[in-house]
Amino acid sequence: MAEGNDQGYGRGDAQGTTARENTGGEGAYGDETGTFAGVSAGGFGQGCTDAGPGSGDAEATAGGAFRGEPGASDSLRTFGAVVQALREHAGLSREEFGDVVRFSKHTVASVEQGRRMPDRDFVERAETALGNTGALRRAAPHLSRQAGLASWFRQWARLEAQAVTLWTYECRVIPGLLQTERYARAVTESVPPVKDEEQVAKQVAARLARQTLFDRRPPIAFSFIVEQALLERGTGGPDVTRELLDHLLERSSQFNVELQIMPRHQPDHAGFDGPLRLLAEHDNRWFGYAEGQRGGMLISDPKEVGITLQRYAKLRSQALTPADSRGLLKRLRGAL
DSSP states (O other): OOOOOOOOOOSSOTTSOOEEEEOOOSOSSTTTSTTOOOOOOOOSSSOOOOBOSTTOOOEEOTTSEEESOOBOOHHHHHHHHHHHHHHHHTTOOHHHHHHHHTSOHHHHHHHHTTOSOOOHHHHHHHHHHTTOOSHHHHHGGGOOOOTTOOGGGHHHHHHHHTOSEEEEEESSSOOGGGOOHHHHHHHHHHSSSOOOHHHHHHHHHHHHHGGGGGGOSSOOEEEEEEEHHHHHSOTTOHHHHHHHHHHHHHHHTSTTEEEEEEOSOOSSOTTTTOOEEEEEOTTOOEEEEEEOSSEEEEEOOHHHHHHHHHHHHHHHHHSOOHHHHHHHHHHHHHHO
16 A cells, blocks of 8 residues: 655646646555555645655646656755755855765755755754754754655645545545544555555554544534445444444534435435545635545646535535434444
8 A cells, every 4th residue: 555755735736727646656545545544744834745756756747747756745845945045045056065064965956856854964064054044943843754645645635734624525435534443454454455564553543643633723614425335334344343333423423523424325426426525725715636546636726626516515415414324323333
C-alpha cells in the first residue's frame, strides 16, 4: 500500500480547473482502503500535500494533470523558497552558499526545491550566513512530513484540515474518518500487496490521527452517506463489526455529525460513478474529490464542483434519514 512521500498542495491548478494527481504509489484505494494513511496537520505556510520521491517536481500539464508525483510538501517548498530568496539576496550561488554552510550544492538545491528536510545544522548555519533574520529558525519547527499518506490523497487531506463543512459518500469501505483501529487494520491487511507489521501500524496510526478533525474548534459540519452493504460485509469478523457499529452509533450522536445509510434496495441511485467528497472553506469556496484504485482527482472548477454538489444532494434525499439510519445501526448491532 502506498506510504506516500512528502507533498505540497496548492489549490487545484493555476487556472482553477480540475486538478488531477495520479500514480500515487503502491496501493489501491488511496484514503479509505489499505493504501491510505493519515495526515500530519502542521506545516509552514498554507499548503498541504503532495510530492514525490526525491527525484524532482511534478510536470503539470495544461489541464492540471500531474505526470508522476509532485515533488515537495508545501511546508518544505515554502521554506526552500525563503532560503533561495535570502541566498540570492546575499549574492551567493548555490555552490558558494554550500561552502559557507558546509553542505554540498546538491543538498542546497534539494532543500530549496522542497525535496529534503533540512537538519538543525543546515538551519543554524543558513540563518547565520543569511543575515540572522530569525525567519529560518522560526519556520523550521513547523516543517512536516506526511508519512503513510497515499500520495494522491494528500492535497485533499490538507484542504480537509481547513474545512468548515465536510461531506463524504462511500461505497467501498467505511470512510477513514469513521473507522475503528481494528477495522482500519483489517482493511489495510486485506488489500494487496502484502505489508509488514511496521507498514500496517504506520498506515493505521496515520489514518486514525485524521480523526482529530472531529474535535476541532470551531467545529466542522460533517455529513456521511455510507452504503448498507459495507456494514454487513463483516470485515475483520463479528467482533470487529460489533465494535464498528458501536463506534458509528457513538459518532453519529455527536452534534456536528450527520450519518445516513444508503439502503441496499435503491434503484434510483445518484452514486453509480463511485465515492465522492465535498468540502467548503471559510470563504465558502467548495472543492470536490473523487478517487479510484490508483489515483485521485481534486475538483476545483466551479462547474464541476456544482455537479458534484448536485449528486451529493440527491444521494442525501435517497438515503435513510439520520434517525432511521441510527435505527438500522441498532438493529444490525442487535443481530450480531
